[in-house]
C-alpha cells in the first residue's frame with residue numbers, strides 16, 4: 001500500500017465534513033467546558049453506520065467463539081485474525097482516528113478506550129455469554145467502557161506493584177482496591193477491573209491476574225469526578241475506588257477457566273491489548289502532525305518579519321522540513337498497519353513498541369515546533385497548536401511510557 | 416420513477432485559488448475538488464424521493480478523470496448509477512454547450528424528474544438548468560426551496576426576491592433547480608462508500624451522445640475573456656475611539672447618508 005484508495009479518500013472527506021459540522025463548533029466546550037465527548041461520538045457512529053459494522057463484526061466473532069466452545073473448531077482458529085485482503089476494515093477504523101486527532105485527540109482516547117480496550121478485553125477474554133452480555137454494547141458505543149489497570153502505586157510496573165485484589169468467598173469474589181488515571185472512569189457504564197487473586201502463601205508477583213466486569217452504580221464502587229489535567233481535556237479521566245464489591249463468577253472474564261490458567265497467562269492477555277493500543281497511537285500522531293504541519297506552513301507564508309514571510313528564513317524551513325519527514329514516516333507506518341491487517345498479520349511486540357515510541361516522540365516534537373513557528377500566537381489558546389502540543393504529550397505517557405517502549409524494544413532485540 | 420441529478424465538481428471551498436497563466440480561469444492543478452454545494456441539495460432531494468417510494472437515481476457529470484470521485488461520492492450517498500461525460504472536446508464549452516450534453520443524456524434516459532443545483536459555486540451563471548429544460552421541452556422551476564407530491568404532478572415553492580415565496584405546480588417530466596438549504600444533506604455511510612465501488616459509472620463522449628459538433632470552445636458563443644482579482648477599493652473610513660464613540664459616529668454616518 002502506497003496511498004489511500006479512492007474509497008479511503010471518500011471516507012476521509014466525509015469524516016472531515018462531520019468534524020467540521022459536528023466537532024469544531026463544540027471544540028470550545030469540549031476543551032474548556034465540561035462537555036463529555038460521548039454524544040458526539042455516538043452521533044458519529046450513527047451517521048456513518050459504524051454501529052452496524054461493529055454489530056456485524058461482533059456476530060462473526062461470536063459465531064466463531066460458539067463453534068470453538070462446542071469443540072467444532074480449535075480455539076486458536078476462533079482467535080485468529082483474518083485478513084480481508086483489502087485493509088478496508090483497518091482503514092475504516094484508522095481514518096476517523098487520524099481525522100479526529102487533527103482537532104481533538106481526546107475524543108479518540110475516550111473512544112479507543114471504550115471500544116478498543118474495554119470492548120476488546122471482553123471480546124478477547126470473555127465467554128460467549130459474557131461477550132453477548134457486555135461486548136456488543138461496548139463495540140457499538142451504546143455503553144461507555146473503562147479499562148482499569150493503573151493504580152496510585154503501580155503504573156509502568158502495572159502487575160508487580162498492583163494492590164487491587166479479589167478474595168474468594170464461597171461462590172463470590174470480594175473486590176477491593178483503587179485505580180487512577182482511568183479514561184472514561186467518571187462516566188463509564190461498564191468497567192474492566194484488573195486485579196490479583198488473593199492467594200495466601202503465594203508471592204504477590206506470582207499471583208494470578210484476573211479481569212472482572214463491573215457496572216456503574218454497583219454497591220461499593222465509586223467513580224470520581226474528572227481530574228484536572230494538562231491536555232486531552234475532551235477525554236474525561238478519573239479514579240475508581242472499590243470497597244468490598246461483591247461479584248459472582250459470571251463477572252470474572254473467562255469464568256472458571258481464568259482461575260485454572262497459569263500466573264503468566266493473564267499478563268500475556270493484557271500484553272495483546274497493549275499491542276493494539278500501541279498501533280493506534282501512530283494514527284493519532286499522524287493526525288496531530290498533519291494538522292500542525294498544515295497550520296505551520298500556512299503561518300510561515302503569512303507571517304512577515306523584517307519585510308519577509310518567516311518561511312523565507314532557513315531556521316523556519318528546517319522546522320517545516322522535519323515536520324514533513326515525520327509526517328511521511330507516520331503515514332508509512334499507518335499504511336503498514338493497514339497492509340498487515342489486510343493480510344491478517346500483526347506486528348511483533350517489539351515492533352509495535354518501536355512504532356509507538358517513534359510516533360509519540362514525533363507528535364510531541366512537531367507540535368512543540370509548531371508552537372515555535374507561531375511564536376507568541378503559538379502560546380495562545382486561540383491558535384490551535386497550543387492545544388495540540390498539550391494533547392500530544394500524553395502519547396509519551398499512556399499506553400506505556402517512552403522509557404517502557406525502549407525497554408520492550410531492547411528486550412526484543414537482545415532476546 | 417427515474418430521477419436524473421446533474422452535478423458538477425468544483426474547487427473545494429477551502430482551496431486557495433490562483434488565476435492561471437493566460438488569465439482566463441483559475442489554476443486547477445493540485446487543487447482539491449468537491450461536489451458543487453447546490454448540487455448536494457439536489458442529490459439529497461432526489462434521494463429523499465427514492466427513500467419515500469420507488470425510484471432510480473442516476474447522477475450525471477461532465478469533466479476529466481477527477482470527476483469520478485464526485486460521482487462515487489454520490490453513489491456512496493445512495494444514487495444507483497452514474498453517467499460520466501469524460502471528453503476533452505467538451506472543454507471550453509459555454510453554458511449552452513454544457514446544457515446540450517446534459518440534455519442529450521436526459522433525452523436518452525427519459526426520466527420523470529431532473530434535479531439540479533440552482534447555480535455552480537465556481538461559475539455562478541444559473542444558466543444551464545433552464546437551458547436543459549428548454550432543450551428537452553420540459554417545464555422547469557428554479558430557486559426551489561420545497562418539493563411536494565412526488566408521485567402526481569409536483570407542487571414546489573420557489574424563493575423570490577425579498578424573502579417572498581411562490582408556489583407553482585408542474586406536470587412531470589420536469590426540471591427543478593434547487594436552492595441551498597431546502598433539506599439537510601446526508602453523509603455517505605462507510606458501508607455506502609464501500610458499496611459504491613461496485614455501482615456502474617457509464618463513461619461517454621460528446622460524440623457518443625450525438626452532440627460532438629455542438630460543444631467545445633469552437634461552438635461556444637460566450638467566451639471567457641479575463642479572470643482577475645478586482646483592485647483593492649479605496650475610500651474606506653476606519654472609525655476609531657471607544658465603543659461609544661464608534662457607535663456614535665456610525666449612527667451619524669448612517670443618518671448623513673439618509674439610510675435610516
Ligand SMILES: Cc1cc2nc3c(=O)[nH]c(=O)nc-3n(C[C@H](O)[C@H](O)[C@H](O)COP(=O)(O)OP(=O)(O)OC[C@H]3O[C@@H](n4cnc5c(N)ncnc54)[C@H](O)[C@@H]3O)c2cc1C
Pocket residue numbers: 113147148149150154155156157180181182183184232237394397398399400401402403404407
Ligand atoms: C490521560 C491519561 C489517561 C490514562 N488512561 C488510563 C486508562 O484508561 N487505564 C489505565 O489503566 N491507565 C491509564 N493511564 C495511566 C498510564 O497508563 C500510566 O500513567 C503510565 O503507564 C505510566 O505510569 P505512571 O504514571 O505510574 O508512571 P511511573 O510508572 O511511575 O513512571 C514515572 C517515570 O519513571 C519512568 N520509569 C518507570 N519505570 C522505569 C524503568 N523500569 N526504566 C526506566 N524508566 C522507568 C517512566 O517512564 C516515567 O518517566 C492514563 C494516563 C493518562 C495520563
